[in-house]
Structure formats: C-alpha cells, structure tokens
Amino acid sequence: MPVKILIPTPLRQYVGDQRAVEVSGTTVADALADLVARHAAMRKHLFNDEGDLRSFINIYVNDEDIRHLERVGTSLGADDVISIIPSVAGGR
Secondary structure (H helix, E strand, O other): OOEEEOOOOHHHHHHHOOOOEEOOOOEHHHHHHHHHHEEEEEEHHHHHOOOOOOOOOEEEEEEEEEHHOHHHEEOOOOOOOOEEEEEEOOOO
16 A cells, blocks of 8 residues: 655655655555665664664654554554654754
8 A cells, every 4th residue: 555755854865855755555664664675775764773763763654653653563544644753953
C-alpha cells in the first residue's frame, strides 16, 4: 500500500531533493525499510549500527508520535502520512 513520507530539509539531499517520497508498507517499519531500499544514503541518518531508529529521529504518523502508538510496529492505512522530524538541539 502506498504511503507518503515527508522528508525534512536537511535530509532531502539523500532523496533527490524531494519534499516527500511515496513508499510501500503496512507498518512504519515496512515503510522505512522501503525508503532506505530506494534511497540507501538515508539508512545512516535514520538507523544506528544495530538497525534501531536513532534516538534523535522522531517519527510521526498523521501528527501522532509513534512512541505513543506502537512505535515502528504502528499500522499504516492508505491515506496515512509519515513525517520524519530530527530533534533540534542548541541554545544556551
């Protein structure tokens, strides 16, 4: 099932400067796996060496943080939109 993933500006260079990428998957894990299969350079920015989602990457499905759902096991429907939101650090 096609799902749209919104790509944040700092990561667009790894997906051909696209703002969004359409992938297939019935769970967040499936969709992210399809994303990195199509755009291998994204893997190191999303996943650590153990294959786990990096701690500073936040994933939302339709504005809901997957940490409050079923994490990467969160089911997806045809009209769902995944947003990748890197954490922002800084300040004083």
